[in-house]
Amino acid sequence: MEHSGTFNQEKATIDKMITFIYFEAKEKINELKIKALEDYNTEKSKLIKEATDQEEIKLKKQTDEIRINRLKKLSDVKMKYKLKLSEKKLEKINEIFKKSEQRLKNVRLSHNLIKESLNNIEGNNLIAYVLPNDKERIKNYDNSRISQVYDLDVSFLGGIILTNEDESVIVDNSFFKRLETIRIKGMPMISKKLFNGE
Structure with missing residues (x-):
């Protein structure tokens, strides 16, 4: 009987150790899961940031190109307007000088x-x-x-x-x-x- 008491005691000790190891392992697994999730989220966040940064760079480049093209077109329109205006002014001035020439032909x-x-x-x-x-x-x-x-x-x-x-x-x-x-x-x-x- 004494033998069975020692056995039960050893069994209880072993059961306690198994329970301890089980909870220790479970805790370690949970820690690893948390660490893996953190690493995953960090990597995911890093990848999202890289993708976002690339998209922002691409968007900025497109925006800059649109702005430059707009400025070029605006400049072209202004230049055409100024050229047309200059041509009209020159026409008017030439017309005035032609009239002056005609009048001067009759001046003694x-x-x-x-x-x-x-x-x-x-x-x-x-x-x-x-x-x-x-x-x-x-x-x-x-x-x-x-x-x-x-x-x-x-x-x-x-x-x-x-x-x-x-x-x-x-x-x-x-x-x-x-x-x-x-x-x-x-x-x-x-x-x-x-x-x-x-």
């Missing part, structure tokens, strides 16, 4: 323009070029310095061109030249007046 040579031209050239025996209908004006003006008068081509619109004998000095006060000077030197002011500074 003035004594003031003859005087101004003579003041800008030295010497005597000068040669004058004027339109045929302005030759009389030269004759009626004190022309002691002018020795010869020739016809001015109608493309010069009128006015007077004076040269010395060897044509080394030329004073071009033709209406065409004066109009061209206004076109070149006065364009900023003309444009500002016509188009309100645009």
Whole structure:
């Protein structure tokens, strides 16, 4: 009987040890499951972050491309508008100069323009070029310095061109030249007046 008491006691000790080992193993398994779940969640989170980062980079690149394309198109539209506006302005200015040319064809040579031209050239025996209908004006003006008068081509619109004998000095006060000077030197002011500074 004593033997059976020791056996029961040993059995109880073994059962306790088995129970302890079982709970210890179960706890270890739970810890491993928790660790595995944490590792899984960490890896999953890392993969999600990498995928999200890649998508954000891709989206930013697409957004930047859209923005750049939009700016290019906007710039193209502005350039086309400015070009069209410049063309219209140039047309208007050319129209004004054409009308001025037509009006100048009917303007007679003035004594003031003859005087101004003579003041800008030295010497005597000068040669004058004027339109045929302005030759009389030269004759009626004190022309002691002018020795010869020739016809001015109608493309010069009128006015007077004076040269010395060897044509080394030329004073071009033709209406065409004066109009061209206004076109070149006065364009900023003309444009500002016509188009309100645009």
